[in-house]
Amino acid sequence: xxxxxxxxxxxxxxxxxxxxxxxxxxxxxxxxxxxxxxxxxxxxxxxxxxxxxxxxxxxxxxxxxxxxxxxxxxxxxxxxxxxxxxx
Numbered sequence: 001x002x003x004x005x006x007x008x009x010x011x012x013x014x015x016x017x018x019x020x021x022x023x024x025x026x027x028x029x030x031x032x033x034x035x036x037x038x039x040x041x042x043x044x045x046x047x048x049x050x051x052x053x054x055x056x057x058x059x060x061x062x063x064x065x066x067x068x069x070x071x072x073x074x075x076x077x078x079x080x081x082x083x084x085x086x087x
Contacts, residue, residue: 003028004052006045008038021045025052029059 007022011034018034019041025048035041073079 004049008041008045023048025049025055027052027056029055 003024004026005024009020009022011018011020018036019038020032021035021041021044022030022032023045024030029052031048033044035044070079
C-alpha cells in the first residue's frame with residue numbers, strides 16, 4: 001500500500017511567513033515541521049521520502065530492542081503483577 005503524501009500550508013506569524021510541512025512516507029510515518037521558504041519545504045519532503053527505508057529499519061530495530069528488554073526483565077524477575085511493574 002502506497003501511503004506517501006505531503007501537505008504544505010503557509011502560516012503567517014508576527015515575524016513573517018513560514019510553511020507548515022506535513023509529510024507521510026511509504027509506511028505512513030508522519031512528520032510535521034516548519035520551514036522558512038517553499039524550496040526548503042520541498043527539500044525536506046524529498047529527504048524524508050529518501051530516508052523512509054532507513055527510518056523503517058530503525059523503527060524495527062527499536063521495537064526488537066524493547067521486546068528483548070522485556071524478555072530480560074521477565075527472566076530476571078523484574079516484572080510483577082503490578083500494572084506498572086513498579087515495586
